[in-house]
Structure formats: C-alpha cells, structure tokens
Amino acid sequence: AQSVTQPDIHITVSEGASLELRCNYSYGATPYLFWYVQSPGQGLQLLLKYFSGDTLVQGIKGFEAEFKRSQSSFNLRKPSVHWSDAAEYFCAVGARNYDKLIFGTGTRLQVFP
C-alpha cells in the first residue's frame, strides 16, 4: 500500500533563510508526486508535480523539488523564504492511473521577520 511521511510537523524559519521540507513515500513503482500548499482559510493550491523525466522540478512561487528514487523522497526547497510562505504544506502520492491521492500529514511552516 502507498503511504507518505512528512517527518516534520512544524518548522520555523527566518525570512530570507532557505527552506527544505521533507517527504518520503512508500510505493512499489515510480509514483506521481505532488506538493500542495494550504494558506490559512484557503483551499489547496498545487505548487509542483513530478510525473516523469527531469528529477528536479520547478514550481510556482520559487519552489522546487527533487525526486530521488533511491531514497524514496521528494523534498521541497526554496532558497529564500518570504513571510507570505507561512502555510501548511502537503506532499501527496498517486499511483499510475490513480483513483485517489495519498497525502502526508502536512508540515506547518512559520516564518519570522
């Protein structure tokens, strides 16, 4: 069965600092991988996705993520965090021809000025 682990429940960074949010998945083949962001009181917005090809994917708002098959990871990165990045971030996995996404439990990001 597929599963997604986001080991960090809560991360605090200073504005301008770099950021890495961790995501590990369990799946027998190469899955489809997604990062979503949920701002307070908002729905989920897609940041980026990996389906195939280049393992370093670029997303919106200056985010990128790298798929590492050997580590079953899809970590999200941003070189310089802005106060507006404070939100909850969800990693999600879908199998080929998926009916549903499997979500991690989320990482809440707090940004200090």
Place this chain on the structure above:
Amino acid sequence: EAQVTQNPRYLITVTGKKLTVTCSQNMNHEYMSWYRQDPGLGLRQIYYSMNVEVTDKGDVPEGYKVSRKEKRNFPLILESPSPNQTSLYFCASRPGVNTEAFFGQGTRLTVV
C-alpha cells in the same frame, strides 16, 4: 475563472439532521473527489467519481453518500451526521486519469 466551488464554506449542525455540501466545477473535468482533512491525519478520500453516474468508495466512505448526475456537480450528502464527522471537507476535480487535482476552498463542518 476556472475553479471548484463548494458551498457552504462553514456549517454548524446538530446530530442526525441531514445535510448536503455542494461542489461544482467549471472545467469540464471527468474526475471528481471528496476528501476530509483532520489534524494529524492529512487528507483522506471519502468518495470519487470517474464520470457521470460512476462513483466509488474511497478510504473513509462510512456515513456519506454522493451522486454524479451532471458532469459539473458532485454533492456530498450526510444522511445522519454525527460528531465524528466534524472536519474540513474538500472537493477536488481533475481532467483525466493521470493529471493533477484542483481543490475547492473547503467546507468546515461542525456537528454538535
């Protein structure tokens, strides 16, 4: 504007009083789903639909019903809500089988 619209955004109800949360998308998407979000559990799929009149259970379907009579609408029905259905609910749609999902703004439901 392309979007998934849920109504209501907030709802407080009493145990046993039937309710419906509506979901509509204007992108002509084939697939639609309902998820619930609970602290420490992430999002879990309740039901999904691959097309009109085609629905199937997700991971946590107990206590919920859905229907897909039109392509754009996918209402979630709670026939007899209970306090353990207090949650944040999201509707999502996507164009095809291997595509990303677009989410609505969410409906925060409280059952007392």
